[in-house]
Amino acid sequence: MEKVEITWHDHHVSRKDRETLNGHAGGVVWFTGLSGSGKSTVANAVDKKLHDLGIHTFLLDGDNVRHGLNASTKILEQSYEPEFAKRFGLGFGAEDRTENIRRIGAVAELFCQAGVLVLTAFVSPYRSDREAVRKIVEASGGTGDFIEVFVDTPLDVCEQRDPKGLYKKARAGELKGFTGIDDPYEAPASPEVHLAGGEASPDQLADQVIACLRELGKLPKV
Secondary structure, eight states, X not given: OOXXXXXXXXXXXXXXXHHHHHTSOOEEEEEEOOTTSSHHHHHHHHHHHHHHTTOOEEEEEHHHHTTTTTOOHHHHTTTSOHHHHHHHOOOSSHHHHHHHHHHHHHHHHHHHHTTOEEXXXXXXXXXXXXXXXXXXXXXXXXXXXXXXXXXXXXXHHHHHHOTTSHHHHHHTTSSOSOBTTTBOOOOOSXXXXXXXXXXXXXXXXXXXXXXXXXXXXXXXXX
C-alpha cells in the first residue's frame, strides 16, 4: 500500500476573519430532490435574492459541475488520454454518484470555510451520501453549517415538467438507472427546510429558505 504523508497547515486568516469581512456567516445550503422538482430554479432564486442583499454566495449546480470538476469519461477524452479519462471520469452508477457528491461536499466545505454561503442543487438521491457531506461540513465548522433543503415535488409533477426529456427516455427504456423510475430516491428524514415543490412558486419557496437562514443566524438581522 502506498504510504501517504500529508500535513494540515493552518492559515493566518481564519474563517471568523473572513466572515467578519463578509458581514455574515458561511454555510452550505444543500438542495435535494427529484429531477424536475425545481431545486435548481429555487436555488437560483435564493442566490439572486441573497446577492441583492449583499450576501456573498456561490451556486454549484449539478449539470454545470458535470462539465468540469466531475466530468464524464467522454468529456475528459477531449483533453486527456483515454486511460486517464476512464480512471477519473464519472458516470451515473451508484459508486460514481457517491464520488460525485463527495467531491461536491469537499468543494462546498471549502466555500464554507471562506465565509461564503454556498448553494448546491443536486439530486443526491442517497441519504448516506448527503449525511457524509453533513459530517464533513460540520466537522470543520460545527453543527448548523449544513442546511438540507428538500424540494418535495411529487413524481407525477416532475414527470409532467420533464424539462430535459429524461423521464420520457427512462420510461421508454432508453435511460437506465434513472432516479425515481428504476433507481431509488431516499428522501431526507429531517431536513432543515422542507419545501412543497408543487404547491408554491419558486419565488415563494425561495423566501421560505431565506427565512430559515435568518432563523439559523446565517444572515444578518434585519
